[in-house]
Amino acid sequence: MRIRTTRRISQVFFSLLFLWFCVVTTLGDAWWQLRGWPVNWFLELDPLVGLSTLLTTGTLYAGLVWALATIVLTVLLGRFFCGWICPFGTLHQVVGWLGRRHKPALEQARVNRPSRWQSVKYWILTFLLAAAAADLLKSLTLSPRSAPYLMGTLVALVLAAVLAHMIVPRPARPWLTAFVTITGLWTAAAFFAEDSQWLSASLQIGLLDPLSLLHRSVSLTLLPLVDESPIGLTGSNRWYDGAWLIGFIFLAAVWLNLKVPRFYCRFVCPLGALLALAARNALWRIGKKEADCIDCLVCEKNCEGACTPASIIRVHECVLCMNCRQECRHGLIEYGPRRSVAGEIDSPEFSRRQFVVSTLSGLAAVPLLRLNGRLASNWDPQLVRPPGALVESEFLDRCIKCSQCMRICPTNVIHPAGWEAGLEGLWTPVLNFRIGTSGCQYKCVACGNICPTAAIRAITLDERLGRNRYTDAGPIRIGMAFVDRGRCLPWAMDIPCIVCQENCPVSPKAIVTRTVFSIVATGGPLIVAASDFQKIRFRSESLVPGRLATGDYYCREENRDGSVPLRIVSNLAGELTVAADRLWKHPPPAGSRIEILIRLQQPYVRPEQCIGCGVCQHECPVRGRRAIRITAENESRNPDHAMIIET
Amino acid sequence: MADRKTPPNRVNSDLKRRDFLIRSAKAGLTIFAAGGLAGLFHDRLGPQQANIATSAGVRLADFSIPGLSPRLGIARGADRAITLNRALKAVGGIASFVKPGDRVLLKVNAAFASPPVLSATTHPQLVAEVVRLCLKTGAASVSVTDNPINDPASCFLLTGIARAVESAGGRVVLPQEKYFRPISVPGARLIRNWPLLFEPFKSVNKLIGMAPVKDHHRSGASLTMKNWYGLLGGRRNIFHQDINTIITELALMVKPTLVILDGTVSMVTNGPTGGSLSDLKETRTMIVSTDQVAADAFGATLIGKSPADLPFITMAAEAGAGSADVTALDPVFVPEA
Numbered sequence: 001m002r003i004r005t006t007r008r009i010s011q012v013f014f015s016l017l018f019l020w021f022c023v024v025t026t027l028g029d030a031w032w033q034l035r036g037w038p039v040n041w042f043l044e045l046d047p048l049v050g051l052s053t054l055l056t057t058g059t060l061y062a063g064l065v066w067a068l069a070t071i072v073l074t075v076l077l078g079r080f081f082c083g084w085i086c087p088f089g090t091l092h093q094v095v096g097w098l099g100r101r102h103k104p105a106l107e108q109a110r111v112n113r114p115s116r117w118q119s120v121k122y123w124i125l126t127f128l129l130a131a132a133a134a135d136l137l138k139s140l141t142l143s144p145r146s147a148p149y150l151m152g153t154l155v156a157l158v159l160a161a162v163l164a165h166m167i168v169p170r171p172a173r174p175w176l177t178a179f180v181t182i183t184g185l186w187t188a189a190a191f192f193a194e195d196s197q198w199l200s201a202s203l204q205i206g207l208l209d210p211l212s213l214l215h216r217s218v219s220l221t222l223l224p225l226v227d228e229s230p231i232g233l234t235g236s237n238r239w240y241d242g243a244w245l246i247g248f249i250f251l252a253a254v255w256l257n258l259k260v261p262r263f264y265c266r267f268v269c270p271l272g273a274l275l276a277l278a279a280r281n282a283l284w285r286i287g288k289k290e291a292d293c294i295d296c297l298v299c300e301k302n303c304e305g306a307c308t309p310a311s312i313i314r315v316h317e318c319v320l321c322m323n324c325r326q327e328c329r330h331g332l333i334e335y336g337p338r339r340s341v342a343g344e345i346d347s348p349e350f351s352r353r354q355f356v357v358s359t360l361s362g363l364a365a366v367p368l369l370r371l372n373g374r375l376a377s378n379w380d381p382q383l384v385r386p387p388g389a390l391v392e393s394e395f396l397d398r399c400i401k402c403s404q405c406m407r408i409c410p411t412n413v414i415h416p417a418g419w420e421a422g423l424e425g426l427w428t429p430v431l432n433f434r435i436g437t438s439g440c441q442y443k444c445v446a447c448g449n450i451c452p453t454a455a456i457r458a459i460t461l462d463e464r465l466g467r468n469r470y471t472d473a474g475p476i477r478i479g480m481a482f483v484d485r486g487r488c489l490p491w492a493m494d495i496p497c498i499v500c501q502e503n504c505p506v507s508p509k510a511i512v513t514r515t516v517f518s519i520v521a522t523g524g525p526l527i528v529a530a531s532d533f534q535k536i537r538f539r540s541e542s543l544v545p546g547r548l549a550t551g552d553y554y555c556r557e558e559n560r561d562g563s564v565p566l567r568i569v570s571n572l573a574g575e576l577t578v579a580a581d582r583l584w585k586h587p588p589p590a591g592s593r594i595e596i597l598i599r600l601q602q603p604y605v606r607p608e609q610c611i612g613c614g615v616c617q618h619e620c621p622v623r624g625r626r627a628i629r630i631t632a633e634n635e636s637r638n639p640d641h642a643m644i645i646e647t
Numbered sequence: 648m649a650d651r652k653t654p655p656n657r658v659n660s661d662l663k664r665r666d667f668l669i670r671s672a673k674a675g676l677t678i679f680a681a682g683g684l685a686g687l688f689h690d691r692l693g694p695q696q697a698n699i700a701t702s703a704g705v706r707l708a709d710f711s712i713p714g715l716s717p718r719l720g721i722a723r724g725a726d727r728a729i730t731l732n733r734a735l736k737a738v739g740g741i742a743s744f745v746k747p748g749d750r751v752l753l754k755v756n757a758a759f760a761s762p763p764v765l766s767a768t769t770h771p772q773l774v775a776e777v778v779r780l781c782l783k784t785g786a787a788s789v790s791v792t793d794n795p796i797n798d799p800a801s802c803f804l805l806t807g808i809a810r811a812v813e814s815a816g817g818r819v820v821l822p823q824e825k826y827f828r829p830i831s832v833p834g835a836r837l838i839r840n841w842p843l844l845f846e847p848f849k850s851v852n853k854l855i856g857m858a859p860v861k862d863h864h865r866s867g868a869s870l871t872m873k874n875w876y877g878l879l880g881g882r883r884n885i886f887h888q889d890i891n892t893i894i895t896e897l898a899l900m901v902k903p904t905l906v907i908l909d910g911t912v913s914m915v916t917n918g919p920t921g922g923s924l925s926d927l928k929e930t931r932t933m934i935v936s937t938d939q940v941a942a943d944a945f946g947a948t949l950i951g952k953s954p955a956d957l958p959f960i961t962m963a964a965e966a967g968a969g970s971a972d973v974t975a976l977d978p979v980f981v982p983e984a
Contacts (some may be wrong), residue, residue: 003792050685058688059688059689059693060690060691061693062690062691062692063691065685067680067685068685071678071681072681072682076678077673160677177767204825231790278677281670281673282670282674283667283670283674337664337667338667339665339666358902390694394694439716454693457696459696459826463696470696473696639881640881642882642883642885643885644888645837645885645886646836646837
């Protein structure tokens with residue numbers, strides 16, 4: 001079998017596998033639902049996810065170790081992941097081919113010429129990794145908070161900078177020197193400002209990482225279009241607030257292939273950039289066997305990486321599509337351990353100045369974003385995170401915005417955040433209790449168990465509910481319900497309701513009620529004409545017949561506040577009947593006045609019980625702005641948000 | 648394969664071999680490094696629920712003078728410097744409490760950015776006199792601190808405390824975020840793993856609490872025990888949900904050398920901020936004691952309350968922080984001269 005055919009089969013296979021994983025990311029017990037399918041596998045293979053979370057957290061969580069396989073193979077073989085596996089790359093390749101296939105061969109070769117803008121992806125990569133690296137610098141410099149240690153670090157860095165400049169050979173030297181210098185400057189800065197905010201890390205690779213982006217686009221914009229019908233993956237329609245932006249970016253990335261094939265891969269993709277760096281010294285590589293050829297440029301007609309195999313090949317840009325090898329009519333291109341006879345470029349066009357600029361920008365961007373105080377006292381109470389989410393700063397160290405939690409959530413209550421989590425929290429999971437089939441389900445821990453990076457911890461039901469060994473810690477609270485007495489029907493409008501109390505899943509309930517009797521306006525004064533122990537006839541006929549027979553209405557003699565109201569069982573326009581089990585002690589005398597009361601149960605939240613699940617908010621019959629609403633108050637992930645003392 | 652047809656060029660193939668070996672070495676290094684990092688930092692379980700260790704954090708030293716029976720001195724008069732000296736003398740004189748070389752910390756009440764005339768805060772004249780006395784006795788240093796409710800710098804400035812302390816030769820320590828360390832009071836329900844303004848305590852061996860007598864709407868009165876509230880950080884006002892317990896726990900947390908309760912002018916209404924001269928009453932009393940519960944029990948009477956009206960006094964006494972029965976201390980009254 002020809003190598004190009006093999007590559008195509010591989011691409012089709014992995015694309016279908018990816019789609020399959022998206023489909024089975026549905027909670028349920030059917031064979032095509034989440035039953036141990038390794039749905040995070042593509043994200044775990046992604047070394048950008050692994051490396052950047054390693055930078056922010058100092059750990060490589062569970063399955064992320066798969067990234068090692070990708071790195072090893074890339075070091076040996078080159079960017080096979082981009083050309084053979086990445087489903088986003090495959091999509092770009094297909095659309096790019098569709099866009100250029102009817103063009104003349106030379107025109108096709110022209111769109112596949114390299115552009116100097118291909119270095120932009122290295123800017124992006126450096127920026128994102130620098131933004132993620134500050135915590136590592138901080139732990140290196142600040143955790144043993146002693147001056148000798150800091151001075152030692154500084155001296156070591158200065159020495160490293162000098163050594164780097166002296167012994168490292170030319171192509172890598174400016175890079176290394178620049179890197180060491182920046183690190184040193186930042187460390188020095190930290191030295192002068194202990195506990196400062198100069199060093200704050202944020203994991204932002206998820207914005208542009210191709211697999212996070214593709215997962216997000218498929219889960220939040222493509223699948224919801226077909227979820228309920230025609231394919232019936234979920235029982236009901238799925239909605240995602242702010243999905244339009246995700247969809248627009250996805251469409252733009254796809255349509256740009258019509259302008260330049262694999263636009264995203266060549267100019268944007270930070271994963272591609274990372275793999276390109278790993279592939280610089282790849283043992284196997286594409287190259288020419290003979291320097292001279294007829295320059296027919298057939299090999300560049302379908303060159304996916306825009307790496308000019310016809311002349312001096314850009315090794316780091318090559319995505320191993322093998323089109324050149326297949327299409328060269330003279331068999332001059334080979335894939336093997338030798339370097340191209342026509343010469344090679346194996347480093348990106350990325351100057352020291354550019355490197356410094358993007359690194360410093362990345363390091364500076366996070367502290368700048370955090371000047372808004374969103375991680376301090378200015379936290380947004382609307383930001384209700386899923387149960388098991390880490391404290392916000394650590395959460396932002398891990399979340400890659402892949403939307404797996406939003407997809408798996410059985411009730412569709414988890415949504416991509418807009419601006420409520422600040423710019424750096426864009427598309428991170430936040431609960432929206434107006435959307436979906438219910439609030440956050442009491443006995444569900446799906447989101448934490450699917451999260452590929454443990455931004456939401458893989459909690460057990462015991463931990464969530466505070467049972468067994470978690471009894472002392474108590475249940476995980478994600479927020480707290482507040483009754484809006486100006487909108488709540490029994491509070492504001494004398495209408496019985498307490499749907500919230502009835503739906504509260506906690507036992508004992510976190511919503512309790514107090515009963516009050518409220519006077520109901522009647523058409524006019526109800527003056528007794530005649531009465532016995534059960535029935536009263538009035539002088540006027542002002543009541544609506546049957547209106548007071550709902551069981552919620554009571555009556556008593558006017559101005560008898562202390563007296564127990566009697567329940568009405570039926571009424572005519574001029575007559576009232578009270579329940580037989582509790583009759584008038586003394587039938588009201590003729591001429592006395594009767595008042596009608598409605599029995600109301602007014603809801604109260606018991607803060608020590610409420611876990612913030614939002615089922616109450618979801619069910620509240622005041623459908624616009626709900627009369628009971630959850631905010632992140634008292635969430636257990638952040639002790640600073642505690643609102644009540646432990647009793 | 649095609650290579651073999653061409654005659655081998657020795658230099659060239661050596662170069663090629665060398666290049667390949669170098670590349671192999673680099674690739675090997677990269678793989679080794681990546682594998683090493685992955686193996687070293689692999690975390691199968693991920694982050695776990697934080698363990699709330701009740702024993703974690705700092706402990707406050709016992710600043711009381713060992714072997715000293717509880718003492719209470721009460722002096723009447725309008726001049727704080729004079730009444731202070733008399734009340735001090737009644738309990739044994741400053742020299743019984745501050746020794747040469749001591750490093751003394753004064754915990755004042757600087758809670759609000761309001762002028763001394765409103766008596767919402769410890770009076771600067773009194774603070775200055777205590778600083779002066781300590782230094783005169785030979786104290787090596789006197790520092791003054793509080794974590795106020797209003798902006799700290801404004802509080803110390805507007806209450807006049809900062810200037811008074813500095814002109815008397817003391818030093819003001821304004822709270823900073825990094826000065827706080829978690830503390831857990833043994834057996835306490837509220838002060839568990841809670842941030843405490845710890846930095847000022849690090850190098851001192853004597854502690855004097857200085858509070859004005861004030862009305863307090865939630866607890867009934869703000870006296871010397873409630874004054875320790877200003878050592879807490881974090882979202883401390885959630886403890887208002889159980890005010891008597893927090894005051895009791897504060898009294899158990901802090902074992903001062905001495906407390907000074909200034910009832911020269913007491914705030915009788917609209918506390919604890921006051922804000923108007925009509926909230927104040929001249930009560931002409933200075934209380935100095937080694938027993939904070941007893942000092943408060945007596946101080947309460949200045950604003951028309953009996954110790955029984957204030958649950959925190961009984962609770963603190965029962966918890967062992969001091970005596971609610973003033974007479975048991977055999978108090979020394981110094982009448983107005």
